[in-house]
Amino acid sequence: MKKAAVAAVAVLAAVLAALLAYDGIINKEATADFFAMNTYASAKITGADSEECAALAEEITQSLDTDILSRTAENSEVFLLNKNGGGALGKKMRGYVSVLLDVCEKSGGAFDFTLGAVSDLWNFGGNPSIPDSAALSDALSHSGYKKLALAENTLTYADKAAVIDFGAAGKGIALDEIREAFAEKSIKEAVVSVGGSVLLMGEKQFTVGIRNPSGNAGSYIAKLHIPAGCVSTSGSYEQQFEENGEKYHHILDPETGCPAKSGLLSVTIISESGIMSDALSTACFVLGHEKGAALAKEYGCTAIFITENNEVFVENGSKDIIEITDGAYTLI
Amino acid sequence: MKIIRKGDIALIAVILIAAACFMLWSNSKSEAPQAVITVDGEVVETVDLQSVGEKIIIEPVLGVTVAAENGEIWFEKADCEDKLCIASGRLSKHGDTAVCLPAKTAITVTGSDVDAVVY
Numbered sequence: 001m002k003k004a005a006v007a008a009v010a011v012l013a014a015v016l017a018a019l020l021a022y023d024g025i026i027n028k029e030a031t032a033d034f035f036a037m038n039t040y041a042s043a044k045i046t047g048a049d050s051e052e053c054a055a056l057a058e059e060i061t062q063s064l065d066t067d068i069l070s071r072t073a074e075n076s077e078v079f080l081l082n083k084n085g086g087g088a089l090g091k092k093m094r095g096y097v098s099v100l101l102d103v104c105e106k107s108g109g110a111f112d113f114t115l116g117a118v119s120d121l122w123n124f125g126g127n128p129s130i131p132d133s134a135a136l137s138d139a140l141s142h143s144g145y146k147k148l149a150l151a152e153n154t155l156t157y158a159d160k161a162a163v164i165d166f167g168a169a170g171k172g173i174a175l176d177e178i179r180e181a182f183a184e185k186s187i188k189e190a191v192v193s194v195g196g197s198v199l200l201m202g203e204k205q206f207t208v209g210i211r212n213p214s215g216n217a218g219s220y221i222a223k224l225h226i227p228a229g230c231v232s233t234s235g236s237y238e239q240q241f242e243e244n245g246e247k248y249h250h251i252l253d254p255e256t257g258c259p260a261k262s263g264l265l266s267v268t269i270i271s272e273s274g275i276m277s278d279a280l281s282t283a284c285f286v287l288g289h290e291k292g293a294a295l296a297k298e299y300g301c302t303a304i305f306i307t308e309n310n311e312v313f314v315e316n317g318s319k320d321i322i323e324i325t326d327g328a329y330t331l332i
Numbered sequence: 333m334k335i336i337r338k339g340d341i342a343l344i345a346v347i348l349i350a351a352a353c354f355m356l357w358s359n360s361k362s363e364a365p366q367a368v369i370t371v372d373g374e375v376v377e378t379v380d381l382q383s384v385g386e387k388i389i390i391e392p393v394l395g396v397t398v399a400a401e402n403g404e405i406w407f408e409k410a411d412c413e414d415k416l417c418i419a420s421g422r423l424s425k426h427g428d429t430a431v432c433l434p435a436k437t438a439i440t441v442t443g444s445d446v447d448a449v450v451y
Contacts, residue, residue, distance in 0.1 A: 005337065005340040009343060009344060009347070012348070018349045034372075035372065035436045038433065040431045042440075045446075051394070114443045126413070127413050191451075193448050196449070198448045198450050200447065207447050208446060208450055209448070209449040210449075210450055211450060211451035216423065216428060216430070219428060220446065220449050224450075233450045233451050235451065268450055313442065328400040
């Protein structure tokens with residue numbers, strides 16, 4: 001072989017080695033599994049900063065819980081608000097409260113984040129049971145978003161016994177905070193799940209399974225083909241218990257203080273915002289298919305309703321995004 | 333006089349094709365179903381489900397028993413109150429997940445054809 005040819009091969013080999021190394025850097029994958037907000041979370045990230053971001057996802061979720069949103073961690077912002085019956089809000093909290101009050105208002109109270117006292121009686125996270133009806137009415141009488149008043153940066157509780165609870169929005173808020181932090185990092189793609197609410201970041205078309213309402217965790221009945229955004233589902237299968245032959249699930253109707261009966265198995269919301277996808281999925285579950293669809297439309301979000309008859313409806317979006325993978329369910 | 337001969341071009345072509353194939357493979361490799369058991373985020377055991385025949389028992393953490401048999405894996409016993417992990421049933425397919433929150437233990441079958449499952 002001539003010298004020039006040897007040189008050409010050497011240069012090519014060097015270029016290829018550099019390309020492979022570059023490919024290795026920009027496609028570096030990192031994963032994280034952790035427990036936070038009384039739930040399971042996982043993250044899969046691709047990109048130069050993937051390892052840093054995997055650690056960051058956990059750090060953000062943990063500190064959001066213990067410093068701000070937890071109702072039980074002493075000295076968290078929510079703990080102190082509930083203890084003092086209101087107070088000055090931090091900038092972040094001001095934003096969360098104002099979004100949630102808007103969802104409360106627009107859903108006509110179907111979404112309500114002041115049901116802490118009622119949730120405590122059901123004790124879904126621990127050892128759940130049907131509450132005593134007198135205790136339930138008493139707790140309900142101290143609940144309701146209309147007892148809150150937000151003026152400037154101060155939240156006032158008209159009833160000091162009201163208990164705000166971010167259970168129906170905290171996971172979505174975590175996704176928003178994670179996305180904000182990741183935006184400054186060098187990553188190509190990220191999929192983060194906090195208790196089943198999912199954040200998708202990247203240019204590609206993602207595939208997200210909608211949990212099978214009557215199957216194992218992790219099994220799904222349909223695939224969604226969607227771009228980057230946030231997806232949340234509220235379903236009657238989560239944190240369910242059976243007493244006297246009847247099943248009770250954890251999504252409470254603020255009007256009755258009991259599990260919502262709206263003819264649905266689950267509602268999935270796709271939104272740019274995590275707090276919105278999380279809160280709206282609960283609101284739409286309580287409202288039922290028809291009213292829920294109207295609310296999702298008002299917020300410009302796509303909603304997927306699965307009814308107790310195993311019918312699947314896509315509202316305020318194209319049916320092309322969904323592919324049913326389980327013959328027991330029908331796309332209407 | 334030729335500087336580069338046909339044989340050299342062939343060699344260069346082979347190197348280029350091999351590198352391109354490697355890049356494609358490294359970007360798209362799919363995994364055989366493996367069950368990964370984690371406790372508080374740390375991987376404590378990885379089970380190749382395809383090679384599991386006779387029943388095996390794994391105790392990833394005190395109070396939790398995981399069993400695997402014939403390509404399936406599941407929470408068999410747990411000291412927790414709600415037993416939701418046991419109710420999750422047997423896992424075998426890509427993406428199947430079961431979690432015991434009180435014991436901070438998760439079983440995930442890798443290599444899903446979806447990016448995530450929303451629940």
